Amino acid sequence: MATLSDEALKQKIEKGHLIETTEEMTEGYKKALIQILLVQADTELMSAPSYYMAARSAPSMNTRLSAYAVIQDELGHAHITYQLLEDLGMDKEYLIYGRKPHEFKNPYGFDQPLETWVELVVANAYFDRAGITLLGDPFENTSYGPWKRSLVKIDKEELFHLRHGEVWMKRLCEAGGQAKEEIQRAADWMFPMGVEWFGMPDHLKRHTAQLEYKLKGKTNDELRQIWLSAVVPLSESCGIHVPAHFDEAQQEYVLDYEFPVDYDPSQKRWKFDSPVSWDQVFERWKKRGPYNEIYVKSIQKHYKDFMAMLNGGN
Amino acid sequence: MKLQETYEVFARQWRKDPLQHVGTVVAPNGDLAAAFARTIYNEEAWVEMQVAARKNFIPAIEIREEGK
Numbered sequence: 007m008a009t010l011s012d013e014a015l016k017q018k019i020e021k022g023h024l025i026e027t028t029e030e031m032t033e034g035y036k037k038a039l040i041q042i043l044l045v046q047a048d049t050e051l052m053s054a055p056s057y058y059m060a061a062r063s064a065p066s067m068n069t070r071l072s073a074y075a076v077i078q079d080e081l082g083h084a085h086i087t088y089q090l091l092e093d094l095g096m097d098k099e100y101l102i103y104g105r106k107p108h109e110f111k112n113p114y115g116f117d118q119p120l121e122t123w124v125e126l127v128v129a130n131a132y133f134d135r136a137g138i139t140l141l142g143d144p145f146e147n148t149s150y151g152p153w154k155r156s157l158v159k160i161d162k163e164e165l166f167h168l169r170h171g172e173v174w175m176k177r178l179c180e181a182g183g184q185a186k187e188e189i190q191r192a193a194d195w196m197f198p199m200g201v202e203w204f205g206m207p208d209h210l211k212r213h214t215a216q217l218e219y220k221l222k223g224k225t226n227d228e229l230r231q232i233w234l235s236a237v238v239p240l241s242e243s244c245g246i247h248v249p250a251h252f253d254e255a256q257q258e259y260v261l262d263y264e265f266p267v268d269y270d271p272s273q274k275r276w277k278f279d280s281p282v283s284w285d286q287v288f289e290r291w292k293k294r295g296p297y298n299e300i301y302v303k304s305i306q307k308h309y310k311d312f313m314a315m316l317n318g319g320n
Numbered sequence: 321m322k323l324q325e326t327y328e329v330f331a332r333q334w335r336k337d338p339l340q341h342v343g344t345v346v347a348p349n350g351d352l353a354a355a356f357a358r359t360i361y362n363e364e365a366w367v368e369m370q371v372a373a374r375k376n377f378i379p380a381i382e383i384r385e386e387g388k
Contacts, residue, residue: 026383082360089326089344098346156343159363 019220024151028094038215039150040094042222044101045111046141047087051102052112053080053133055301059119060126072170073126079163086156093152103309107302108294115199117295118271124178124185128192130171132200132237138164139233140204147223172240179244190246195274197248200237202266204230206284234259249278271296327353328377329361331369339370 010018012032025031031039054077061073092098115133120126141164144150145157178185205211208227216222224232234250238259241248249262264281269290324346330339342361347353353371361369 023386078359082362085345085360086343089346092326092346093344155341159342159361162363 016218019149023149024154025149026151034215035219036094038219039153039221040091040096042144042216043087043091043094043153045113047084047091047101048110048112049116049137050080050084050087051305052110052116052301053077053137054084055304056116056118056120056297057126057129058304059297060121060123060129063121063123064126065123069123069174073123076130076167076170079167083160083163086160090152090156103306105302107299108292110298110302113203114291114295115196115203116301117298118195118199118274119297122188122192124188125192125196127171127174127178128189128196130167131175131240132171132193132196133203134164134167134171135236136200136203136233138168139229139236143222143224143229147220149220153221175240175246176244179246186245189244193241193246193248195276197237197241197250198263198267198269198276200233201230201250201261202287204233207265210284231258323348325349325353326374327357327371328374329357329369329371331361331364331366333364333366335367339368344374345371 010030010032012034015030015032015035019025025035028036057073057077057080061070061077064070064073088096088098088101091101097104120129138161141157141160144153145161148154175189178189205226208225211226217225238248238250238252250259251262252258253260263276263278266282266284266287268277268280268282268286269275270277325348327345327347327350328341329343329345331342332339343357345353345356345360347356350371350373353373354369357369357371
């Protein structure tokens with residue numbers, strides 16, 4: 007471990023120093039780094055079964071191939087990020103195959119069933135935009151060198167997922183009728199899910215270890231604004247209504263509902279007239295969404311049998 | 321006992337470029353490491369890709385402060 011104190015490390019990082027090895031880290035730095043990487047790795051991994059569920063209803067060979075290409079990318083990103091964790095002393099096999107479903111750190115959005123190909127399109131437009139926003143920040147600002155470099159490929163490929171979502175969203179909305187109605191129905195539950203993705207507002211939580219160690223450079227609200235400034239104009243240009251708008255006086259995007267609100271996962275419906283506290287949101291996240299177990303099991307179920315077979319039935 | 325080994329992956333997009341580190345794979349042998357590298361790091365149409373076991377790297381200069 008580092009001989010530097012936490013304060014000295016933070017000062018060094020502030021001057022633009024990149025951390026390369028565990029020897030240079032303090033305990034605090036390493037702990038915060040593992041925490042943020044685990045969220046990324048688990049999010050990339052759990053997007054795969056969720057996108058796969060939707061991809062099975064892709065309407066043509068081309069759309070199916072595009073969807074599977076996205077899934078392959080996501081598994082690659084998960085692999086790269088778990089590898090970073092392994093280099094920090096974690097056990098990749100355990101992280102993927104040994105943990106219980108509720109121990110995965112992916113956002114609540116990837117605990118939800120994606121039931122149609124149209125939902126995949128909107129997920130690519132909204133959720134992958136959240137991914138690019140959240141990973142574009144460390145790509146630009148992080149103090150951990152190996153993570154920064156790993157994001158070159160990831161950033162490039164997430165952009166492809168995003169284009170896939172945006173192009174199809176526009177095309178389906180131009181078609182009008184049932185196609186546009188389905189996009190609107192998906193946006194109705196997925197847009198507020200994206201808003202919540204960025205977590206607690208800054209006035210409730212400003213200073214975090216992740217910011218102090220410059221693992222990331224932007225606050226939750228700053229990132230949420232970046233996401234809104236892409237997703238709201240996209241939706242409006244498609245004629246899709248989302249409960250947010252640009253406020254000229256404040257010069258920023260504001261929500262048209264009290265945030266956060268209650269969510270009924272069985273109906274995929276936000277209860278906009280039932281504002282809740284953040285403690286209640288954390289409780290809902292902790293309880294996990296309806297597909298958390300199903301998705302985790304789909305990844306883990308064949309592993310033990312396969313390893314036994316590979317090792318001669320032992 | 322660890323049956324898997326870590327391999328570093330290097331590639332270049334143009335003949336004029338030097339090989340560059342693009343990532344890492346874990347595999348039980350070099351053939352599988354090469355196969356995993358080709359499928360995981362397929363973001364470019366590389367003109368060359370090489371994998372090398374991490375354990376074979378010999379630090380000639382250990383990572384140190386910049387400008388020293």
